[in-house]
Amino acid sequence: MDRQPIGLYLHIPFCRRGKCPYCDFYSLPFGEDLADAYTAALIEAMATQPFGPMQADTVYFGGGTPSLLGARRLDALLEAAVRFFALPRDCEVTLEANPESVTLELLQSLKTGGFTRVSVGVQSGVDSELTALGRPHTARQARQAIEWAHRAGFEHISADLMLAIPGQGEESLRQSVSFLTSLPVDHISAYLLKIEEGTPFAQKRRDLSLPDEDAAADCYLLCSRLLEEAGFPRYEISNFAKPGGQCRHNLKYWRCQPYLGLGPAAHSYLPQGAKGRRYAFPRDLKAFLTAENPFALLEDQGEGGGWEERLMLALRLEEGFDAKTLPDPSARRALLCKAKELATRNLCQIRGEVISLTGEGMLLSNSVTVALLEALESGLENYRRQ
Numbered sequence: 490m491d492r493q494p495i496g497l498y499l500h501i502p503f504c505r506r507g508k509c510p511y512c513d514f515y516s517l518p519f520g521e522d523l524a525d526a527y528t529a530a531l532i533e534a535m536a537t538q539p540f541g542p543m544q545a546d547t548v549y550f551g552g553g554t555p556s557l558l559g560a561r562r563l564d565a566l567l568e569a570a571v572r573f574f575a576l577p578r579d580c581e582v583t584l585e586a587n588p589e590s591v592t593l594e595l596l597q598s599l600k601t602g603g604f605t606r607v608s609v610g611v612q613s614g615v616d617s618e619l620t621a622l623g624r625p626h627t628a629r630q631a632r633q634a635i636e637w638a639h640r641a642g643f644e645h646i647s648a649d650l651m652l653a654i655p656g657q658g659e660e661s662l663r664q665s666v667s668f669l670t671s672l673p674v675d676h677i678s679a680y681l682l683k684i685e686e687g688t689p690f691a692q693k694r695r696d697l698s699l700p701d702e703d704a705a706a707d708c709y710l711l712c713s714r715l716l717e718e719a720g721f722p723r724y725e726i727s728n729f730a731k732p733g734g735q736c737r738h739n740l741k742y743w744r745c746q747p748y749l750g751l752g753p754a755a756h757s758y759l760p761q762g763a764k765g766r767r768y769a770f771p772r773d774l775k776a777f778l779t780a781e782n783p784f785a786l787l788e789d790q791g792e793g794g795g796w797e798e799r800l801m802l803a804l805r806l807e808e809g810f811d812a813k814t815l816p817d818p819s820a821r822r823a824l825l826c827k828a829k830e831l832a833t834r835n836l837c838q839i840r841g842e843v844i845s846l847t848g849e850g851m852l853l854s855n856s857v858t859v860a861l862l863e864a865l866e867s868g869l870e871n872y873r874r875q
């Protein structure tokens with residue numbers, strides 16, 4: 490068993506009502522009895538996980554809308570995490586919450602119970618955009634939720650912002666950014682809206698008046714610049730934080746560090762020998778609740794943590810990928826040579842042997858990453874043939 494502490498992810502697959510029309514996450518309508526049964530099943534899963542003793546130093550309640558569980562169930566889940574994963578005193582414990590599903594009392598109670606971070610699904614500071622997104626809250630409710638989290642004593646508060654949404658223009662984006670940066674948050678996630686197949690938005694894609702690719706790129710660059718000017722430097726393609734505000738749990742994903750995900754649709758990456766294996770629970774709440782052993786449902790997604798994957802994930806981060814960590818000089822040379830070529834086009838930068846993407850490179854991250862991956866693979870191929 491690797492002794493590195495893991496990140497523990499608990500998926501809470503409930504939302505208050507029908508799904509937001511762009512959403513592809515696994516979630517079902519909330520019900521009190523179902524929530525009780527699920528809380529008990531998650532506690533049982535924590536107690537019986539088959540991967541051996543583990544310590545976690547981050548816990549993330551994601552969803553769905555975890556705040557719907559209420560203080561009693563959330564506290565019980567966190568107590569179980571303390572018991573079964575030896576959480577240290579400085580453990581980061583994040584709760585995703587929607588503005589309409591929190592109260593000051595709930596947030597105060599969670600703070601007392603050991604939660605340290607709240608991530609609020611704001612998405613926009615403009616009510617007409619929230620309506621276009623089918624969100625069940627207003628900008629006023631979002632402001633209220635964040636102010637309550639602050640009043641409850643949370644030092645770490647994050648807000649989600651969505652870019653390239655129907656009807657969004659430069660002025661409304663500026664309005665949303667200044668709305669968020671005027672609130673007591675230390676972290677902002679800014680994601681481009683992606684139209685997922687099978688969602689209502691995919692069916693009516695043509696009627697949505699979505700910005701084209703160039704306009705979406707402009708949105709991203711403008712948003713990045715405005716956030717940086719407001720004191721939120723980017724640390725990952727879609728994540729911006731004040732100093733000390735980075736999400737420690739999510740950093741584990743991009744740094745290829747171990748995490749255990751529990752609940753339907755939850756993913757895990759756990760060390761095994763020199764590399765690691767990836768696992769996922771099926772998107773099936775009923776199966777998770779009724780299985781005698783839910784871990785028998787786990788889908789083995791194969792080996793993870795290879796160099797290609799490490800490079801791909803590290804390039805999402807401002808801290809980048811250190812070519813010195815590669816096992817072979819020819820792979821290192823091939824990668825640095827390609828990076829130098831991309832640097833002449835201002836798509837990446839090299840400090841020492843650390844390669845990271847520029848703002849322009851992040852916009853074209855798919856093609857830039859593929860070019861670097863191809864160079865790495867050819868270098869590694871030579872190494873393996875030796």
Ligand code: SF4
Nearest residue numbers: 504508509512552553
């Ligand atoms: S609240 Fe979040 S998880 Fe639930 S449907 Fe909307 S976007 Fe999806």
